Each structure stands twice: as C-alpha cells, then as structure tokens.
Amino acid sequence: MLIYVGAYTSTGGGIRCYEQDPSTGALTEVHPPAAAIDPSFLAWDATKANLYAVSESTGGVEAYARSDHGLLTSLGQQWTGGADPCHLVVDPTGQFLVTANYSGGSVSVHPIAPDGSLNSRRDLLEHGGSGPDPERQEGPHAHMIAYRPSGNSFYVTDLGTDQIHEYALSADGAILPVRAIAAETGSGPRHIAFHPTSGAVYVSGELDSSVLIYQPQGDGLVQVGRIPATAEPPTERNYPSHIECSTDGRFVYVGNRGSDCVTVFSVTPDGLTPVADVPAGGRWPRHFAFAGDFLYIANQYAGTVTAGRLDPATGVPAEPVVVAQVAEAACVLPG
Known part of the structure; x- marks a missing residue:
C-alpha cells in the first residue's frame, strides 16, 4: 500500500x-x-486515480493524476474564492470537489473535468455568525466537509459559530442549504465521523476538548451526549483534531493536541466509553x-x-x- x-x-x-x-x-x-504549497489536507476521487489537495496559504485547490506506480502529476490549480482552505472532498458522483475555507467560513464547489482536472468554481456559500470565544470564534470558520453515508447531502462543521450545516448539490453543482444543526455552545466543532451502522454521528469539539454525540431524528440530527475527548483530564489546554470510527463500528478514535495522544473509545448502546489515551x-x-x-x-x-x-x-x-x-x-x- x-x-x-x-x-x-x-x-x-x-x-x-x-x-x-x-x-x-x-x-x-x-x-x-x-x-505543492501548504497541502494540509488531501482527498481521493472514488477510483483513487486522482488526488486533490488544498493549498491553504494561497487559497487554492490543486488536482493531481496518479500513475499506476503512485507518482503524482499536477493537473493544475483553481482558486476557492475563500481564504485558508483546510478540508476538501469529492462528491459521491465524482463530478464535484467541495472545499471548506476556514477563514471567512465558506464552502466552494468546483466541477471536475473528465481527466480529473478542475474547472472554474461553480459556487461559493459564505457562513455568518460568531461564538463566545473572542479569539477563535470572532466569525465563521468552516472546517470539514463530510458526506452523509446516504450520499445525498453533506455536513460542514463550523468551528466559529458552533453549528453543523447540512447542504446538498444541485445537478450542476449549486449549493442547496438543507438545515443548520446546533452544536454545544463554545465547543468549536472541527471534524465529524459516522458510525457505519447505527446512524450515530461523532464530532470533535476543538475548543472545549469534547466529543459531541448525535443521533438521527427525522431527517436531521439531535445531540444526545457530550463527553471529554481524553480518558484522563488534560494537564494543559487540549485541542481535539481528527475523529474517526473503526470500520466495524466498535471503536471511535480522537486525536488530541496538547495532550498529544490518540484516545480510544469503545462504542456502547449508551454512547462512548473511554478505553485509553495512547501517546501519539x-x-x-x-x-x-x-x-x-x-x-x-x-x-x-x-x-x-x-x-x-x-x-x-x-x-x-x-x-x-x-x-x-x-x-x-x-x-x-x-x-
């Protein structure tokens, strides 16, 4: 591999x-x-024939073709229309690249050409609002794009406004708002993970060192729990980063900056139970x-x-x- x-x-x-x-x-x-310049997040298309990267400091996204031996060749760059793009994903149809722009809190969409290169931006949607942390939540900060397992819509976590926005794309790539879901005040939702079978959704709270737990309710989500992101109390301020569920659904993993560990949780009918803080x-x-x-x-x-x-x-x-x-x-x- x-x-x-x-x-x-x-x-x-x-x-x-x-x-x-x-x-x-x-x-x-x-x-x-x-x-590449500051390729702080990477994503594949469905076939893994093309790789996409943010160029965080330039405000761009770049496409690469991958050879049979794994060598990457640039297919060019496009501008997102937002500042500091930090996460991106190819939609399930393979037709569009969707990007979260951290500064200014916006979401951009680029059509993908047949050769994997990117066409000019199709749409840009900007969030509004703020949160209680004057240094980190002075305005919106979109942080992650995560398509729902159904593939019909996607969530965008907004660290700056304590919200999770749900959107869909039209056939030609326009962003269609679906709903906004409230996160715990001051939590700073960063990354999101899906349980493979139960419908549970887990969100890392970067600003309050938490994991937020959601369950589906109707077509939306309702928060049913909030737990510390580490098994043991941090000795300094801790900033959770990535969160992911194991493919078999038995465990959830959270990266913790400050505590500098990956915390393992077991999935239970009632939520999550901490297992261990593993040094990173x-x-x-x-x-x-x-x-x-x-x-x-x-x-x-x-x-x-x-x-x-x-x-x-x-x-x-x-x-x-x-x-x-x-x-x-x-x-x-x-x-």
Whole structure:
C-alpha cells in the first residue's frame, strides 16, 4: 500500500509518497515530493486515480493524476474564492470537489473535468455568525466537509459559530442549504465521523476538548451526549483534531493536541466509553489514518509520522514509533 502525507511547506515541500511494509508498518519514500504549497489536507476521487489537495496559504485547490506506480502529476490549480482552505472532498458522483475555507467560513464547489482536472468554481456559500470565544470564534470558520453515508447531502462543521450545516448539490453543482444543526455552545466543532451502522454521528469539539454525540431524528440530527475527548483530564489546554470510527463500528478514535495522544473509545448502546489515551509519539497530532493493521499519525509540531499496530481485540494501538520525518506533517492519506 502507498501512503501519502500532506504537510505545511514553510520548512519543507510537496506531497510525500511512501510505500508501507504491511508486516512492520515501516514507510519507505518511493517518489520525489509532488510540488505543492501548504497541502494540509488531501482527498481521493472514488477510483483513487486522482488526488486533490488544498493549498491553504494561497487559497487554492490543486488536482493531481496518479500513475499506476503512485507518482503524482499536477493537473493544475483553481482558486476557492475563500481564504485558508483546510478540508476538501469529492462528491459521491465524482463530478464535484467541495472545499471548506476556514477563514471567512465558506464552502466552494468546483466541477471536475473528465481527466480529473478542475474547472472554474461553480459556487461559493459564505457562513455568518460568531461564538463566545473572542479569539477563535470572532466569525465563521468552516472546517470539514463530510458526506452523509446516504450520499445525498453533506455536513460542514463550523468551528466559529458552533453549528453543523447540512447542504446538498444541485445537478450542476449549486449549493442547496438543507438545515443548520446546533452544536454545544463554545465547543468549536472541527471534524465529524459516522458510525457505519447505527446512524450515530461523532464530532470533535476543538475548543472545549469534547466529543459531541448525535443521533438521527427525522431527517436531521439531535445531540444526545457530550463527553471529554481524553480518558484522563488534560494537564494543559487540549485541542481535539481528527475523529474517526473503526470500520466495524466498535471503536471511535480522537486525536488530541496538547495532550498529544490518540484516545480510544469503545462504542456502547449508551454512547462512548473511554478505553485509553495512547501517546501519539510526537507533538501536536493533527491527523491520523488507518492502513492495514496500523494507525498512522501526522504530528505537526514534531515533524513526524508515527505508526502503531492495532490490537484487534481492544482497538488500542501499540505506542506509535516514528516511521517518517515530514516537517509540519498535517494529513495522512492511504492510497
């Protein structure tokens, strides 16, 4: 398996490509880095023939074609119309790239051409509002795009306004508002994860170090729980980052910056029960991903990618060890 790493580029460069040793989890770099500026989040199309990256500091999104051997070739860049794009996803039809722009809190849509390149922006929708934190919630801050398992609509978490917006796309890529869902005041919703069977939705609260738990109600969501994002109380301010549910639905994982751990929760009929805080093996775990038997973590401030083998019974990874040096590592994308 190939694993791609996106990183901020003030001290490095490009999107890195590694080959995984499936028995040990070790990574070996196999291609020169693909040229990019601050590709802090990466996403595939459904076929994994094309990769898309934000260019956070330039306000752009870039498309890449992937060869049979995993080499990336740029197909060009388009501007999002917003500032600091931080997350993106290809819609289930493969026709559109949807991007969250953090600063200003907006969502943009680009049609995807048959060769995987991006056409000019089709739509831009800007959020409004603010939250109680004067430093982080002075205005809207869209943070993640997450398509619902049905594929008919998508959620956008807004850290700045404590809301989760639901949208759909028209046949030609226009953004259609569906509803806004309230998050806990001051929570700063960042990333979102779906349980594979129960319909539960889990949201990392970056500003109050929480996990918010939602259940479907009618066509929307209702919050049914809120728990700390770590098993043990943090010794310094903690900022949860990525959240993900295991494919079998038994566990939920949360990256924690400050505590510098990945916390494992078991899924119960009543919600989530903390299992363990596993040290990330580096400072500021911004993102993580599963690949084979291993959990890979991008530790931004340490400039490392670490990996720990998952225990299939408990869901807990072994304490991660460094498998790659990547300055300002921000995103891990298995290929």
